[in-house]
Amino acid sequence: xxxxxxxxxxxxxxxxxxxxxxxxxxxxxxxxxxxxxxxxxxxxxxxxxxxxxxxxxxxxxxxxxxxxxxxxxxxxxxxxxxxxxxxxxxxxxxxxxxxxxxxxxxxxxxxxxxxxxxxxxxxxxxxxxxxxxxxxxxxxxxxxxxxxxxxxxxxxxxxxxx
Numbered sequence: 237x238x239x240x241x242x243x244x245x246x247x248x249x250x251x252x253x254x255x256x257x258x259x260x261x262x263x264x265x266x267x268x269x270x271x272x273x274x275x276x277x278x279x280x281x282x283x284x285x286x287x288x289x290x291x292x293x294x295x296x297x298x299x300x301x302x303x304x305x306x307x308x309x310x311x312x313x314x315x316x317x318x319x320x321x322x323x324x325x326x327x328x329x330x331x332x333x334x335x336x337x338x339x340x341x342x343x344x345x346x347x348x349x350x351x352x353x354x355x356x357x358x359x360x361x362x363x364x365x366x367x368x369x370x371x372x373x374x375x376x377x378x379x380x381x382x383x384x385x386x387x388x389x390x391x392x393x394x395x396x397x398x
Contacts (some may be wrong), residue, residue, distance in 0.1 A: 237291070238286060238287070238288055238332070239286070240285060240286065241280075241285035241287040241298065242280075242285070243276070243280060245295065245298075246273065246276050247269070248295040249276065249295065249318075250276070252298065252318050252320050252321070253272070253316070253318060254266045254267070254272070257324075258319075258321060261353075261357050261360065265382060279316060280300075282302050283300045283301050283313070284300065286300070286301060286339075288336075294320070295320055297317075297318065297319040297320060297323070297329055298316070299314050299316055299318070300316050301313065309345065310347040310348060311346070311347075311348045311349070312340045312343075312350070313351065314336075314349060314350070314351040315352070317333075319332070329363060330366075330367070333367050337367070337395070346397070348396050348397065349394065349395045351369065352375075352390050353390070353391050353393060354379055354390060355374065355389040361393075364393050370393060371391050371393055372392045373392040374389050374392070377389065
């Protein structure tokens with residue numbers, strides 16, 4: 237089930253976002269919940285938090301969708317997408333994204349969905365391509381993980397609606 241999330245989802249999302257297989261591809265480090273709270277609040281303030289949960293209320297996947305004003309108001313941005321590690325490789329992420337894209341497309345003003353992914357995240361890139369996103373560009377040396385000595389390129393992906 238797709239729903240809008242709230243600040244009350246912080247416990248579930250903290251566990252997902254701080255998981256060692258999820259966190260390397262996010263824009264913040266592993267931290268305790270108290271330190272994460274201001275970042276989480278900033279994310280909530282930036283757009284809509286979407287939660288995908290099962291009938292038992294377990295959070296299966298999540299992301300943020302934001303919009304900008306004026307000349308780029310036709311673009312929806314997806315960020316901080318994560319699938320609960322306990323439910324990965326079960327088709328949950330695909331179901332979530334299909335429902336999310338359908339929800340976004342209800343707004344007839346949206347003509348484009350954008351997201352960013354690290355060039356070394358082959359699993360995510362294959363996933364996005366399977367959904368219909370296309371790589372449109374590369375931001376060189378965009379991302380640096382604190383435990384690595386090199387920068388990673390960031391790819392810009394988009395899905396365009398006619």
